[in-house]
Amino acid sequence: MDTPDKNKINAVLFKSKERFNAFKEKLTGSDIDLTVLDFESHEWNEYDYSRTDMIIYYPSFKYSSNHPLSLQDVYDNLMFLHAEYPDIIMYPDPSIIKYYNDKYLQYLFLHKHNFPIPETIPLVSEQSLNLAEQRLGFPLVLKNRYGAGGGSVYLINSRKELEKYYQVSKSNMFNFKSLFYFKDILKKRMFYYHMIKEKNMPYPLLSPPLLAQKFVKIDRDLKTVTGDYNVVEAHWRFQVDETMWKMNIDGGGTGVWSYVPEEAVELSTSLAKKLKTKWLNIDLILSGDRFLITEFSPVWHHYAYKEKESFIYKDDYNIEMPLEKSLDLERIIVESLISSVINKKEAQM
Numbered sequence: 001m002d003t004p005d006k007n008k009i010n011a012v013l014f015k016s017k018e019r020f021n022a023f024k025e026k027l028t029g030s031d032i033d034l035t036v037l038d039f040e041s042h043e044w045n046e047y048d049y050s051r052t053d054m055i056i057y058y059p060s061f062k063y064s065s066n067h068p069l070s071l072q073d074v075y076d077n078l079m080f081l082h083a084e085y086p087d088i089i090m091y092p093d094p095s096i097i098k099y100y101n102d103k104y105l106q107y108l109f110l111h112k113h114n115f116p117i118p119e120t121i122p123l124v125s126e127q128s129l130n131l132a133e134q135r136l137g138f139p140l141v142l143k144n145r146y147g148a149g150g151g152s153v154y155l156i157n158s159r160k161e162l163e164k165y166y167q168v169s170k171s172n173m174f175n176f177k178s179l180f181y182f183k184d185i186l187k188k189r190m191f192y193y194h195m196i197k198e199k200n201m202p203y204p205l206l207s208p209p210l211l212a213q214k215f216v217k218i219d220r221d222l223k224t225v226t227g228d229y230n231v232v233e234a235h236w237r238f239q240v241d242e243t244m245w246k247m248n249i250d251g252g253g254t255g256v257w258s259y260v261p262e263e264a265v266e267l268s269t270s271l272a273k274k275l276k277t278k279w280l281n282i283d284l285i286l287s288g289d290r291f292l293i294t295e296f297s298p299v300w301h302h303y304a305y306k307e308k309e310s311f312i313y314k315d316d317y318n319i320e321m322p323l324e325k326s327l328d329l330e331r332i333i334v335e336s337l338i339s340s341v342i343n344k345k346e347a348q349m
Contacts, residue, residue: 013035014036061148065146078097092299115267136215139156162212222285223284224284234257257323280297
């Protein structure tokens with residue numbers, strides 16, 4: 001029987017809907033022992049992780065992103081493994097998984113540590129509605145606790161609209177305003193498309209507390225990615241016309257890789273260090289002369305270099321890592337994790 005090589009890196013890659021093949025290709029091309037497991041099989045819970053050095057799982061939303069259990073495999077299974085084997089290096093970083101796709105917990109952290117954010121009022125009571133109306137005015141931005149890619153984010157123009165969403169979040173189905181919410185859902189073609197064609201009905205409810213935020217009129221926002229506490233990639237998302245107020249590229253926004261102000265770089269690295277996480281995706285908006293953080297995530301949707309013809313790459317782009325490398329997400333993550341494992345093994349010698 002062969003004796004295991006203690007210096008050999010042992011990695012576990014969990015199957016996922018997205019990026020699994022890309023991660024597997026990068027890991028297979030490295031000099032490591034790779035085991036592929038699946039959270040949809042009971043085998044993962046029987047596996048012996050005692051010799052495992054690193055784990056990678058690129059999560060997808062099992063249901064619509066606003067579903068409270070859409071990230072169950074991450075919240076439950078991956079965090080269980082982290083609790084049992086805290087020395088295993090993981091992606092996504094366990095230190096911030098609790099914040100993943102949870103805008104309320106993100107707000108609590110950002111507010112507690114005085115990071116610049118849009119003025120925000122969690123709607124925890126009827127009195128909160130009064131406070132939001134008085135301090136934020138209309139229009140205001142209303143965010144469901146859970147949701148990604150601009151989903152479950154609304155531009156609210158009146159107190160009546162605000163109360164409608166609030167009552168639904170409180171599961172008050174006997175409120176007249178709640179009926180209008182469900183009427184609006186049933187009028188949307190996409191609801192029936194997902195329910196009938198995709199056989200995966202979007203979660204129709206909202207989760208408390210909703211977050212009311214000051215509406216900041218912008219024509220672009222900025223996404224930054226920190227790796228090993230440095231900004232490794234950043235790009236602007238420009239609106240295509242004045243009616244567009246959410247800047248997601250999948251929603252029609254234009255991706256532009258150009259000059260990133262030093263303030264945005266410093267703010268991004270400062271947040272990563274405060275969270276004690278190596279890998280972080282951050283959304284920022286420019287309000288007046290300062291940047292505000294709108295949300296963050298341990299994983300992010302990723303575009304390959306020159307993936308879309310509409311993408312713009314300008315000569316004044318000032319992030320040190322070349323785009324040809326930084327936009328190869330799987331490569332830089334695998335290289336970083338392997339480097340961390342090697343450093344850890346050397347320190348133990």
